[in-house]
Amino acid sequence: MEKRPVILVVMDGIGLSDKTLGNAVKMAYKPTLDMLWETCPHTELRAHGLAVGLPTDGDMGNSEVGHNAIGCGQIYSQGAKLVNENIESGELFQSRTWKELVEGAKDGHAMHFIGLLSDGNVHSHIKHLEALIKEAKAEGVNKVRVHILLDGRDVPETSALTYVDEIENFMKDLNDDTFDARIASGGGRMQITMDRYEANWPMVEEGWNIHVHGKGRQFASATEAIETYRNETGVVDQDLPGFVIAENGQPVGLIEDGDSVILFNFRGDRAQEICKAFDEGDEFDKFDRGAKPDVNFAGMLQYDADLNIPKRYLTEPPKIKYTLTEQLVREGINEYAISETQKYGHVTYFWNGNRSEKFSDELETYVQVDSDVIPFEQRPWMKSAEITDKLIEAIESGKYQFLRTNYPNGDMVGHTGNLEATIIGVEAVDLALGRVLKAVEKVNGILLVTADHGNADEMYDKPKEGEKVHKAKTSHTLNKVPFIVYGADVKLKHDDDMGLSDIAATVCQLLGVEPNEHWRPSIIEEEK
Numbered sequence: 001m002e003k004r005p006v007i008l009v010v011m012d013g014i015g016l017s018d019k020t021l022g023n024a025v026k027m028a029y030k031p032t033l034d035m036l037w038e039t040c041p042h043t044e045l046r047a048h049g050l051a052v053g054l055p056t057d058g059d060m061g062n063s064e065v066g067h068n069a070i071g072c073g074q075i076y077s078q079g080a081k082l083v084n085e086n087i088e089s090g091e092l093f094q095s096r097t098w099k100e101l102v103e104g105a106k107d108g109h110a111m112h113f114i115g116l117l118s119d120g121n122v123h124s125h126i127k128h129l130e131a132l133i134k135e136a137k138a139e140g141v142n143k144v145r146v147h148i149l150l151d152g153r154d155v156p157e158t159s160a161l162t163y164v165d166e167i168e169n170f171m172k173d174l175n176d177d178t179f180d181a182r183i184a185s186g187g188g189r190m191q192i193t194m195d196r197y198e199a200n201w202p203m204v205e206e207g208w209n210i211h212v213h214g215k216g217r218q219f220a221s222a223t224e225a226i227e228t229y230r231n232e233t234g235v236v237d238q239d240l241p242g243f244v245i246a247e248n249g250q251p252v253g254l255i256e257d258g259d260s261v262i263l264f265n266f267r268g269d270r271a272q273e274i275c276k277a278f279d280e281g282d283e284f285d286k287f288d289r290g291a292k293p294d295v296n297f298a299g300m301l302q303y304d305a306d307l308n309i310p311k312r313y314l315t316e317p318p319k320i321k322y323t324l325t326e327q328l329v330r331e332g333i334n335e336y337a338i339s340e341t342q343k344y345g346h347v348t349y350f351w352n353g354n355r356s357e358k359f360s361d362e363l364e365t366y367v368q369v370d371s372d373v374i375p376f377e378q379r380p381w382m383k384s385a386e387i388t389d390k391l392i393e394a395i396e397s398g399k400y401q402f403l404r405t406n407y408p409n410g411d412m413v414g415h416t417g418n419l420e421a422t423i424i425g426v427e428a429v430d431l432a433l434g435r436v437l438k439a440v441e442k443v444n445g446i447l448l449v450t451a452d453h454g455n456a457d458e459m460y461d462k463p464k465e466g467e468k469v470h471k472a473k474t475s476h477t478l479n480k481v482p483f484i485v486y487g488a489d490v491k492l493k494h495d496d497d498m499g500l501s502d503i504a505a506t507v508c509q510l511l512g513v514e515p516n517e518h519w520r521p522s523i524i525e526e527e528k
């Protein structure tokens with residue numbers, strides 16, 4: 001097979017669904033994608049559940065595990081599954097970090113838990129929090145405070161009270177004369193604490209002041225806060241303002257010197273900034289932390305091993321070896337990776353097996369286009385044009401043999417629940433794809449088009465019994481994703497168990513490079 005440049009486009013969040021209602025992908029005007037699907041070799045890949053290392057096939061995929069799988073050609077236990085295994089085996093509670101945090105939370109101090117309160121299993125799981133609280137009591141901790149981030153993104157958009165009731169009932173059953181656990185603060189995940197890629201530090205500052213200093217609007221309970229904000233603002237869970245639980249005008253859960261703090265999210269992208277605020281000393285300059293308490297802090301996992309974020313953690317991340325980039329660097333292949341801020345880490349850090357540093361400064365070029373700090377539904381085209389400008393320049397330079405990009409629109413706009421805006425986002429990706437296609441033709445290259453998971457393909461939740469109105473769906477889907485090859489005369493497999501991890505060997509086959517022996521097989525059928 002002739003050695004020609006291979007260009008991989010990841011259309012983030014653009015999955016495959018036969019549904020028409022609320023399917024922004026089907027509703028969008030996308031002549032390029034439709035043409036590719038109708039005229040080119042194509043197949044469908046699994047992008048969720050067991051195929052990407054998650055516990056069950058009922059677990060939605062996400063961009064992180066998706067890019068891990070594409071970039072390493074293998075299936076590793078990921079996020080929730082990894083934490084599940086360590087909790088069930090007891091290994092987590094035998095770690096030195098856990099023991100140190102438990103000891104620090106005794107003698108009048110408290111153990112604090114910060115994280116996303118839901119069973120969405122994308123960033124966190126409520127059962128992990130319950131296991132940690134139960135074990136803390138068993139090991140002699142007397143005071144626990146929980147700082148909840150409301151979801152409505154990976155779960156139904158107004159489901160917060162379901163999880164608040166569950167955790168409060170759970171803690172009520174544990175509470176006695178020797179143990180006091182309660183919710184201390186909270187707010188919507190898109191309003192406080194959970195920013196990513198340093199796009200909106202004021203969001204993290206707001207969370208810091210609410211969780212640590214108790215500076216925020218006070219309520220007697222989380223339920224009162226949620227119901228009040230819903231009545232006043234009408235916003236969904238992810239956008240609810242921050243709140244502080246107080247008694248007699250005093251916050252019930254200030255984070256103070258000597259306390260222990262655990263961030264129980266397992267996904268890394270929206271965890272790193274609050275970790276920096278707790279871990280870094282005087283060099284921290286993103287916002288004024290006020291009187292920073294001297295605490296024992298740890299994350300559920302280490303979210304970035306190269307940058308040591310956080311410095312302490314409860315669960316070892318998957319040790320991903322034999323990545324596609326390693327293989328291509330070994331073969332002397334020049335690579336180019338580009339996306340905007342929202343997904344830049346996905347085509348670099350996650351792609352390379354949770355590694356920030358390059359394998360080769362000489363052979364790898366990374367480009368980040370700064371994302372706008374603005375609600376995505378207001379500019380659903382995002383930075384697709386700017387990404388495409390730079391990608392085309394790189395393709396036509398002739399310098400690179402393998403180029404990859406991520407267009408975030410289908411995912412980031414899809415998460416807003418705004419169908420009209422998401423349709424525009426999908427159309428923006430298609431417009432970019434048409435431009436990339438012309439550049440690929442110009443250099444006689446091969447274009448691969450896929451997605452890391454679904455989102456834009458289902459924008460409505462099925463109405464519950466008795467309901468007539470479809471609610472906006474803001475979470476990922478369980479649908480398969482497309483895989484299309486343009487510019488190569490190949491035949492693709494159509495096996496039901498194929499997944500994102502099969503892409504690495506396919507890239508190598510098209511580049512004329514020997515795939516790594518540890519990988520799953522190529523999607524291309526062997527010639528008989």
